[in-house]
Amino acid sequence: MRPEDLPQVVRIEHVAYEFPWSPGIFRDCLKAGHACWVMSWPGEICGYGILSAAAGEAHILNLCVDPQYQGMGHGRRMLRRLVDLARWHGAHRVFLEVRPSNTAAHQLYLDNDFAEIGRRPRYYPAAQGREDAIVMMHKLVPDQRD
Numbered sequence: 001m002r003p004e005d006l007p008q009v010v011r012i013e014h015v016a017y018e019f020p021w022s023p024g025i026f027r028d029c030l031k032a033g034h035a036c037w038v039m040s041w042p043g044e045i046c047g048y049g050i051l052s053a054a055a056g057e058a059h060i061l062n063l064c065v066d067p068q069y070q071g072m073g074h075g076r077r078m079l080r081r082l083v084d085l086a087r088w089h090g091a092h093r094v095f096l097e098v099r100p101s102n103t104a105a106h107q108l109y110l111d112n113d114f115a116e117i118g119r120r121p122r123y124y125p126a127a128q129g130r131e132d133a134i135v136m137m138h139k140l141v142p143d144q145r146d
Contacts (some may be wrong), residue, residue, distance in 0.1 A: 001036035008045040011140040012066045017107045019125045035085045045061035051085050058086035060096040075108055114138045
């Protein structure tokens, strides 16, 4: 992802989510040096993913596919790319949060070896107040035991 991609990324964010990230959040992710990637199909941005990695852990901050391109495997490909980047950064675990109401994303993560490890009560804004977040984790290396 480059700064010139932001108009397309922000457009997708607003089409896909009722409570989208602001352009400033995306700019801050780029400035912070997070792994920010876009996916093109055919020749236009159809999705993106953002990964933060440090101290042996990684966190998928955002993964989104334009609704008109969902159901074509793009989310799975972006998720696998982000997990590969986490490995490259030396992470042992990858974390993410997902809305319980986002059943397609939740199933994608389950299908790719993410496990629910907890909940964050009232984490996300929602039309009727707040919605919990399901916290998920994927282990990249087995636990080390003495």
